[in-house]
Amino acid sequence: xxxxxxxxxxxxxxxxxxxxxxxxxxxxxxxxxxxxxxxxxxxxxxxxxxxxxxxxxxxxxxxxxxxxxxxxxxxxxxxxxxxxxxxxxxxxxxxxxxxxxxxxxxxxxxxxxxxxxxxxxxxxxxxxxxxxxxxxxxxxxxxxxxxxxxxxxxxxxxxxxxxxxxxxxxxxxxxxxxxxxxxxxxxxxxxxxxxxxxxxxxxxxxxxxxxxxxxxxxxxxxxxxxxxxxxxxxxxxxxxxxx
Numbered sequence: 001x002x003x004x005x006x007x008x009x010x011x012x013x014x015x016x017x018x019x020x021x022x023x024x025x026x027x028x029x030x031x032x033x034x035x036x037x038x039x040x041x042x043x044x045x046x047x048x049x050x051x052x053x054x055x056x057x058x059x060x061x062x063x064x065x066x067x068x069x070x071x072x073x074x075x076x077x078x079x080x081x082x083x084x085x086x087x088x089x090x091x092x093x094x095x096x097x098x099x100x101x102x103x104x105x106x107x108x109x110x111x112x113x114x115x116x117x118x119x120x121x122x123x124x125x126x127x128x129x130x131x132x133x134x135x136x137x138x139x140x141x142x143x144x145x146x147x148x149x150x151x152x153x154x155x156x157x158x159x160x161x162x163x164x165x166x167x168x169x170x171x172x173x174x175x176x177x178x179x180x181x182x183x184x185x186x187x188x189x190x191x192x193x194x195x196x197x198x199x200x201x202x203x204x205x206x207x208x209x210x211x212x213x214x215x216x217x218x219x220x221x222x223x224x225x226x227x228x229x230x231x232x233x234x235x236x237x238x239x240x241x242x243x
Contacts, residue, residue: 066092071190074242081242082112084121086134087226088234093119094241106153107145121236126150126213126222128229128236136232137163143176150222151198151213154178158202162230172230174204186214186224188239193223202228219243 074081085092095112098120102108107125114120119133125145131137139161146153158174181197195214202209214224225238 069189069241074189077242079242080240083239083241084112085237086233087237095119095121106147123222125153126215126225127152128225128227128238131229131233131236134229134233136165136230138229138233139163139169149215149217150220151215151225152176152178152200152211155200158200158204160230162232165232172205174202174209176200176202184214188223189241195223 080097082095082097083092084095093114095114097110098113098117099111100108105124107127109129110123112121112123114133120131121128122130124143125147127141127143127145128138129141129143130139141161142157142159144153144156145151155177156175158176160172160174162170162172164170177200179199179201181199184195184197186193186195193214193216195216198213198215200209200211200213202211209228211228212226213222215222221240221243222238223240227236227238228234229236
């Protein structure tokens with residue numbers, strides 16, 4: 001997917017993302033009683049630990065505790081927030097949008113980063129196209145998307161480039177079909193969203209992959225998804241906490 005001339009760039013500085021992270025974590029515990037430990041510090045430490053864990057930078061015996069969130073708290077956060085979980089490892093982190101752009105191909109590209117910027121994922125129209133900092137990363141992914149609606153646009157070939165744990169690159173070719181499973185209402189932290197559930201079913205390399213997208217065509221985004229990031233990472237679960 002090419003780098004088009006005259007692309008539109010709109011970035012959020014890493015410092016602003018860090019401040020947004022602190023704000024999110026501070027307000028997420030506002031409803032706790034006065035007998036609770038200092039919630040802001042507790043939650044900020046949890047998010048920083050999770051950022052290290054999801055990147056494999058810290059050794060641990062269990063996943064960091066997920067801090068409590070309420071919709072009232074999230075309403076005070078003024079920047080987009082994405083919750084990412086590596087299902088195979090049970091690691092999670094809050095990611096903040098650090099870059100938004102368009103190029104010559106359909107679909108808006110969004111780059112999301114952890115507070116320390118060690119982990120990033122990139123989405124095109126809500127579809128995962130790259131990861132960095134997770135180990136065994138998805139270097140690139142070519143999949144059909146449309147400017148008219150979020151999520152994948154039809155079936156066809158789906159080519160992924162994977163970085164193996166020995167740092168060699170491997171190409172993986174998938175053949176995919178897209179199935180519209182109809183309207184579905186989902187709930188994300190006390191807020192219900194009317195979505196359309198799209199399921200992408202792919203085969204290739206002797207295996208089968210199923211990606212799920214809960215899309216909102218009117219809002220132009222994917223509220224929730226479960227997407228395969230390659231044989232090393234497995235599935236990532238993504239939830240849009242703040243639009």
